[in-house]
Amino acid sequence: xxxxxxxxxITEKLDSFLASWxxxxxxxxAINTIGFMMLGIINII
Numbered sequence: 001x002x003x004x005x006x007x008x009x010i011t012e013k014l015d016s017f018l019a020s021w022x023x024x025x026x027x028x029x030a031i032n033t034i035g036f037m038m039l040g041i042i043n044i045i
Contacts, residue, residue, distance in 0.1 A: 007024070008020075
């Protein structure tokens with residue numbers, strides 16, 4: 001729920017949903033990368 005407030009703040013501050021959309025893309029990429037690392041699909045570190 002807290003993250004929703006952050007996305008709403010970004011959307012209202014910049015008067016566009018694109019900024020919060022980009023933040024969401026990078027957050028999703030980070031979560032997926034951690035999941036792939038845990039499953040051993042990728043080995044970055």
